[in-house]
Amino acid sequence: MKIILLLLIRLYWLIVPVQKRKRCIFRYSCSKYVFEITKVMGFKKGINALFFRMNNCNHKFDLVKNNTTNKYEMILKDGTIINENRIAEYLI
DSSP states (O other), X not given: OHHHHHHHHXXXXXXXXXXXXXXXXXXXXXXXXXXXXXXXXXXXXXXXXXXXXXHHOOSOEEEEEETTTTEEEEEETTSOEEEGGGHHHHTO
């Protein structure tokens, strides 16, 4: 099963050009993240990583400057506000 998931991800990389893929706010794209987790930790962890990214991928977000604190905040599509010092945690 692990090999099948890895092959499906590689097939996705071959079929969908980089320019056509959605931009990601994470440091590693969803496919690269799932590929690495699957390769190192196995099929089950890879599937868990896939569902985690599917549920947490936020293509819609706003980066705004808070006038009272003079710091930036990231507002996700579900309304969650992430303070400047925690933004990097969400970009892994």
